[in-house]
Amino acid sequence: MQVHLRIQRFNPEVDSKPYFEEYDVEVEPTDRVLDALNKVKWFRDGTLTYRRSCAHGVCGSDAMRINGRNRLACKVLIRDVGTDITIEPLVGFRVIRDLVVDMEPFFNAYKSVMPFLINDDPEPTTERLQSPENRERFDDTTKCILCACCTSACPITWTNDEFVGPAAIVNAHRFIYDSRDQGAADRLAVLNQKSGVWRCRTVFNCTEACPRGIQVTRAIEEVKRSLLTGDVS
């Protein structure tokens, strides 16, 4: 079948502003949108630029806006988006070229929540114990692949550069509720600042956008509740 792609282009070396370029390509209904992009890049227009790696939705490289929704290009099939496909870079990020955006502010926000286990007790000679229930408590937020679909879908991030964004909160959540971790108070202090969870207006765009099915808004709400009650269980 033939699909019509409308792709936002921008090359900082020659363009003063972004524009759309259109391509018709032959694909199978079961192909991924990434396959369509590859067909254009490999055989039609070598200058089309985007990130990609694993091609099956686990590495998080190819987050982009497909028909107005943040998706991984490798996790959306042609048959699910129809024959007219508009592809744009993630909103709220500086465009480096075509569909490639600057991820540095996103990773800096991630780093700001101390996304690593904090535990100053001496390490045991075997594993630290953790009950299956305690392990289950933060399972959902361990799935994050840092693709930025959620953060870019959040309307607050479009106008507020300070807000750490949903992905950073998800990764704080992953440690705050880990029974082995001792850094919850420090992380909650970061998220209690004006750049933290209180910017969230519970729009649920983040949950809708997550390609890993993480209940992002719920995680944010849990962090808010812990800030109000002091309870991190």
Add this chain to the structure above:
Amino acid sequence: MYHRFDAVIVGAGGAGLMAAAQLAGKANVAVISKLYPTRSHTGAAQGGVAAALGNLEEDHWIWHMFDTVKGGDYLVDQDAAEVLAREAIDAVYELEHMGLPFNRTPDGRIDQRRFGGHTRNFGEGPVRRACYAADRTGHMILQTLYQQGIKHQVTFFNEMMMLDLLITDDGVCTGVVGYDIHSGEIHVFHAKAVLLATGGFGRVFKVTSNALSLAGDGCAIAFRRGLPLEDMEFFQFHPTGIYKLGILLSEACRGEGGILRNDKGERFMERYAPTLLDLAPRDMVSRSIYMEIREGRGINGQDYVHLDLTHLPAEVIETKLPDITDFVRTYMGLDPVKDLIPIQPTAHYGMGGIPTDVDGRVTIDEENTVLPGLYAAGECACVSVHGANRLGTNSLVDLIVFGRRAGRHMLKTINENDFHPLPKEPDFRARAEVSALLEGDGTENANVIREELQEAMFRDCGVFRTAEGLISLREKLTELRHRYSRVGVRDKNRTFNMDLVETIETGYLLDIAEAVVAGALAREESRGGHFREDFPERDDVNWLKHTLAYRTSGGIEMRYKPVVITRFEPKERKY
């Protein structure tokens, strides 16, 4: 730009980051990655990481060692396999201490499950040895190790592609040259110790579980610089790739009780591996699938069979195999709870690579002479712990055990040595390569060359091989190499030029393919992942030895080195 670090690690997957974790805070370390670190392909590993913790039933490292040796069809270096099996235990605990969220037993210990080829008491039956985090163990390892990098303030150079390895005339590795994908600038990294942890090269085949970026960069560059590649003919085809797409469905599916069925609905592994059945090693299962297909028992006579999970409780599928369930639903529109899943073997893992000793030091000949300053770990390296066929979960074990050992040994090198001077004009070759591609007027499209290469390799150098097929493949590679000499990059820009990146990668894949085919043609026997239809038996008299492929002006030269045998004499491999 010029940079100077005690240690430079190329590649930010499990091996590179595990090494970085050993060096962080003790030395000035930089990690260079072609991607963002969390995009590395370690994150795609699913099922588990083996270690004889014995949390659920009796287990011993020596059983793990034996399984590794036997699984590798006795081509494994047994001194290395012993290190792997012994140190896996500590390395898994280290990951847990770093915060890795393993699944847990009711009493709070790390949960373990069955995996192909892992047995109790030297082959008596399956054992629960694979430590896991649902079916995203690799994702958790990658995230946990990257988090450690952040915690210890490791310097990362993201989206920086290695173009060259700097080895002086007196044979010391003094650094690497990188290409900054963002700006198109060339960077020189001067170091006392360099670790290549660049991952695999599965993109040399058409149907593969490997990421688009896995072009064997580190192996190809080492090969071009005159270093050997070991045992490249041994490539693993994982039995359960999604039909046509090649996306991996973890062996954990069978570890949890999944069954392979042919067109008649038969559990055909009963014929090929009566004891371990569907949990036989991957090379045997992949061959068995093709035997069924050849005998007309593929589904509807086609080139695939079914993976059947429908008899498992829906809860097991949803909670222990959630990502796989998601893949099957997303890419096939099927539900593993009630539908049979079409699968075919998919190119998955290179057992061969850059030869190293058990400390990750790169060795350059039959006598295991060390090249000072250069290390390799992970899939790009060949220790050799996987021999002719890697066991499931042992790739992650390899990353953490030998990434850790390499990191620790690098620290020793750093503390004992001063900076060795760089070669004159260290970035000369890299600059010449980039300008030739950007300024040249070649017309061949690298993507067309790559697709022809992948097709030919999958057809003639896949699960079954013959001299006839390999010789015609070698001719095809010569033709592709000739066309590549006239390749043209269509994108001439400096900013994020992925056309240039992919063109360079295609060159790497051509080099790798030549080494694989040369090894496959030389090795006139069948062992593990290498099956020659014209030499269907294992031949220990002539071929119980490693191949070393060297790139010379006259073509590929093959040399050989002995296998290290310590505890287990080679025996026939039955399951």
